[in-house]
Amino acid sequence: MTQKILVVDDEKLIRWTLEQHLVKEGYEVASAESAEKGLALINEDPPDLVLLDNRLPEMTGLELLEKLNVQERGIMVIMITAYGMVETAVKAMKHGAYDYISKPFNLEEITFVIKKALEAGSLRTQVKQLRQEFSSKVDTIIGESDEMMKVKNLILKIAKSDATTVLIQGESGTGKELVAKALHYSSARADQPFMAINCAALPVTLLESELMGHEKGAFTDAKTSKKGLFELADGGTVFLDEIGDMDMSMQAKLLRMLEEKTFKRVGGVKDIKVNVRLVSATNQELLKAMREGGFRKDLYYRLQVVPIYLPALRDRGQDVLVLARHFIEYFNKECHKNVLGISKEAEQILLSHHWPGNVRELKNVIERAMILDIDSEILPEHLSPDILEGRPATSASSLTPVSLEGLVIPDSGLSIEDVENALVRKALDMANGNQTRAAQLLKMPRDAFRRRMKRFGII
Ligand SMILES: Nc1ncnc2c1ncn2[C@@H]1O[C@H](COP(=O)(O)OP(=O)(O)OP(=O)(O)O)[C@@H](O)[C@H]1O
Ligand SMILES: [Mg+2]
Structure with missing residues (x-):
């Protein structure tokens, strides 16, 4: 595929000379006399490389470079600076230019720098692509x-x-x-x-x-x-x-x-x-x-x-643990940790959670746990309160069938929140106001129970 070069320079003679020379070298060449025109051409049809003069009317080459985010876009930029303007060259490199060349330059020199830049560019693209492919199969x-x-x-x-x-x-x-x-x-x-x-x-x-x-x-x-x-x-x-x-x-x-x-x-x-x-x-x-x-x-x-x-993750059985172990390995590498695994008790909690946020939620739960000081295994106490609270309500093994006889759902509908509110009040009633006992009746940690009492305006 022919590689595309854009020349941005306000001097007509330089544009013309470069264009003639680069076309002869086998490149497809476009040119612009201002940074604004250059930007338009880049947006319309991104080139592989831009030869960018710094001293331009209105927007300078450096200003254009700052706007471009060249590394993300995979465009190689060679900055053309006035002789002795080292500072500009340094700034340009900081903003992602691959190299610079000072005026006056000779065509041989520029051909060499362009070749080098395009080679580096295509290597960068290949690496990026390989990394993507590797991490996305x-x-x-x-x-x-x-x-x-x-x-x-x-x-x-x-x-x-x-x-x-x-x-x-x-x-x-x-x-x-x-x-x-x-x-x-x-x-x-x-x-x-x-x-x-x-x-x-x-x-x-x-x-x-x-x-x-x-x-x-x-x-x-x-x-x-x-x-x-x-x-x-x-x-x-x-x-x-x-x-x-x-x-x-x-x-x-x-x-x-x-x-x-x-x-x-x-x-x-x-x-x-x-x-x-x-x-x-x-x-x-x-x-x-x-x-x-x-x-x-x-x-x-x-x-x-x-x-x-x-x-949904809750329908994938043991995958919850397979994924949890995968994320532990991932965060071990990412955060230089050495967590070995999950305790049996914590595994049970993960298996019985409902996972409304699915794999993303599980990934977050593991990430949060791994921020804490963990000796070797993730224990129940390392899991967030949401997960712990969800344990009794969603644990398939500990579910006892509940009779809904006597429960009336009005035509106007009923929210789970209303039901929870009623259950919290009923448990308190049965426990004669003893919060610890009431929490036990609803198979819920006392903290979680008190949080609900607050939410429903009971305390
Ligand atoms: N089976 C899986 N194995 C490994 N990682 C996974 C798996 N499924 C999801 N993830 C990770 O979980 C996170 C959420 O996944 P992704 O963004 O693909 O979900 P989504 O279905 O597009 O979510 P949303 O509907 O919110 O956009 C990502 O970090 C992703 O890498
Ligand atoms: Mg998505």
Whole structure:
């Protein structure tokens, strides 16, 4: 692939000379006479390398560099400074420039520096990609339960079929994003981009231009034209997170795009065709949203050509412990600790917790425990009060069937909070106001019981 170089210099002769020379050297070259124009070109079609003069009218090269966040974007910058301006050069390097060159320079020198920078750039990209791939393959999805083995097998199957559209559903924290990445990095698209966007985080107009791109002047802030995610991810995967929150008008636009297999940038006339795999995810029940008119049926069926359902952590049996051990290892490395494992008692508590926040919650619980001073094992006292409180209520083994006879649920509904309030009062009544006994009756630590008393205004 031809590498792209952008020359930003206000001197026409320098631009022209560099352009002629670099094209001869086999590069694709664009040029801009000001930092503003340079920025527009970079946003529109990011080059591999920028030759950036510092002394420019209005915005200086350094100021442009500060705006660019080049390391994140993987753009190599070579700063051109006036002779003797070492300070500028140092600043430029601090802001992510790869190297600098002083004026006057000769073409041989510049060719050498460019070659070196592009080599370093491509190495950096490869390392980044390898690291991503390594940390995102199916093996990174921890779990041995039947449910999770099925999910992993399904991911490998989908990864082999090239273009299938996938919808990942599961409660919050079940690993939907992890699965989307594993799918991408296990597929033939692995060396192409994986682009994610959260549909709930952006207002609809912005979301449309982020996805489809826009032409210059399409709206007030559109000072330059810009590629959208679908164009940038060409050949790879686009991950639409929290698709359940997508506005109806955007849903219509996305559906049109999926049906026609082309789209137009906002304010554009040209039909654009790309080759991306669309993976979406939601923690909402889309079927319910569809029934209630908040999600389009036709779009739902387009998106979920293959559905992946991620089970809640509470339904994954021993995976809770497998994951807990995995996170202990992870935080041992991360925080230079040497925690050996979890005590049997703490294991029972983890197994019986309800995990409303799923794997994310478990990861947080382990991280929090490992901040504490732990001799060798995580003990119940290292677990957060929420988890300890949840123990009696959710422990499957200690559950005694409760008769609900006599309980009336009014038509207006009843919250669990109301039920808890009534239970706390009833237990106190039965224990003649003795809080310790009342807490025992509800199989709850006294602290937790008193917290509820406070919450319900009893004390
Ligand atoms: N099976 C798993 N093995 C290892 N780590 C996991 C697993 N599932 C989830 N995680 C970790 O738990 C955290 C939450 O996962 P992720 O962000 O993928 O969840 P999510 O379903 O997208 O959540 P949300 O609905 O809130 O966006 C991440 O740190 C992720 O790496
Ligand atoms: Mg997510």
